[in-house]
Amino acid sequence: MSWMLPLPVVVPLLAAAVVVAGDRLLPGRLLDAVGIGAAASVCALGIALMLVSERGGAVQWFGGWRPHAGLAIGIAFVDDPFGAGMIALAGAIVCVALLYSLTYLTEAARLFDTLMLVCLGALCGFAVSGDLFNLFVWLELAGVAAYALTGFEMRDIGPLQGSVNFAITNTLGGYLVLTGLALTYARTGALNLAQIGRALAGHRPDGLVVVAFTLIAAGFLCKAAVVPFHFWLADAYAVAPAPVCAVFAGVMTDIGLLGVARVYWTAFSAAGLHIGGLLVVLGVVSALLGGTMAYLQRHLKRMLAYSVVCHIGIMLAGIGLLSPRGVAGAADMLLAHGLATAGLFLAVGVVVARLRSVDELHLHGRAAGMHALAVVWTLGALALVGVPYLGDYLGHAEIDAAANAAGRAWAPPFLWIAGALASAALLRAGARIFLGAGRRHDPLLSPEMKETPPRRGTRTRPLLAGSGLLVGLAALVSVVPGLASRSEYGGERLVGRAAYAAHVLDGVPVARVPRLPFSLEAGSGESVLYGLGATFLAALLAWIGLYRPLRIPVGGLKALHSGVVGDYVMWVVVGTALLGGVWAVTMR
């Protein structure tokens, strides 16, 4: 089945070419259908690849350059459950975003579809690439499309500034990855991940390996917007059009985490680096900072952007536990969080289209009649906090279990509190906008920003449907029968370095899995308690925000997020030095 592997990349890239070439030649409806059909087929291919990955797996060597005696010259795509799952998720979200943009955006729609499809193709390539240099190329390709999409509404200085900050920080992240991979190649003579893993195995870790992995990890963490690499994210997401935000938040940020996990387990885990502790700490800090910053926003998209930082932190902590269960928790959270956040961004688009503002205080009580949207918004916020058996809960529960097993039981309470902070902001905004609750002024919140609304008279019913669909799917993630066992299997596949190398380099088919059960995981009593506590905390904080505005000094925290790209690059350098320093000290 290896012929199927390149298709999720080929189909959207070809469709993008057709959409550009056919502009003015073919009817617009046909071109829309080509784009949407390509995204939908990517989703279907992702699901098919997931099934294939459980039944022997597949490796595609381009041009037939197969490895000889464990030496790979060619470039490989490797099918694994998480990569395939990422493809399915990306296809689904881009498909909904393209449908949404049919009504939301009208001008220059061809260019928009093209960029979205190029971004989708690059993300799919990243998800299945088995080659370190190819990871870099796909990352940059997805990046270029994303920078252009961010500044798509170029009527204001805001989108331009967001786009510039995004482009410069992430390009620098790309160069860090490139430098790291050059050093890795210098040491191992290999670019294939499996071959790098074999070359590094059995040697004591040394300075060069630490520096190489630090640079690669820092580059990917830039993409994933982990503290202190996260500054660009709020700027970019606050200004991008709603359907673009949905794709960014749903898949593009998370792909950085997949990059770190993939490169660590297939290649650098062989070198005996102790990376887990720092990743958990960074995850907890990102989650808490993201949650706090979300609570301080009145711009709805910026609020959601910081909620993304918060959940990326939770997922990173799950990965940092370095166990299949922790990775499985991160993956389940990725699915629920991606769908929910994408849906919420689309919901913000509905608010913009109807009320021409995204400011929580401005919108006070103005959406009182929009009941369906209010339900979608609340459901999305509750799915993100992880009310037992709703949305993010499954991911949280698995991370709890993995943390207890890894002797890091201190981490989960912080992760739940952080999630509650982010959701409290969403619930507070929902209560203000849809119910007219609370005060009209809150000095705690950041100042107002401009927003470019779509043209007047946009039909909002199709927009609401897209938003509701994604949020509804997200809410169900925790009760999908068999998802927990499948993601744990995916985690074992991701973590198993020797099996991966044998599969890729020696052509050993993956052992057939016994039929995975379609059962529903009953979370531990502890996780249920945490979930209920977090829900209560979110509601309490939302109430406090509405009726008893806090007077706490947060000026310093806000001043850090200055919007000046030089400051952000400074933080990237500091963060890279931090990663390298800690890993060098804990190396032996």
Place this chain on the structure above:
Amino acid sequence: MSFLPYAIAAWICLVGLYGIVTSRNLIHLAVCLTVTQSSTYLLLLSIGYVRGGGPPIFAGVALGTTAVDPVVQALTLTDIVVSVTVIALILALALDVHHTSGTIDPDEMGELSG
């Protein structure tokens, strides 16, 4: 092969980073980004260098002739292509920033913060 090319690569990288951090002009900033990027070219090419090696073109050359590593050269070329796209985009954005706000100083754009 001495350590000198690696030291110069690191130095170029840091000079570029210093330029980006302190830049007050988006065009200058884009140029600094290319400076940082050129450190990756130097690093890649130094990694592939073999003393006395010829160019990695094997037509009409005796088998076993020493040549420099062609892989890093391919990587460098790809890197150039990818980065030119990014730089072009950033310069286009800088132009648009100038059109909309009349400044290209990142410190004066000041729309997004907090």
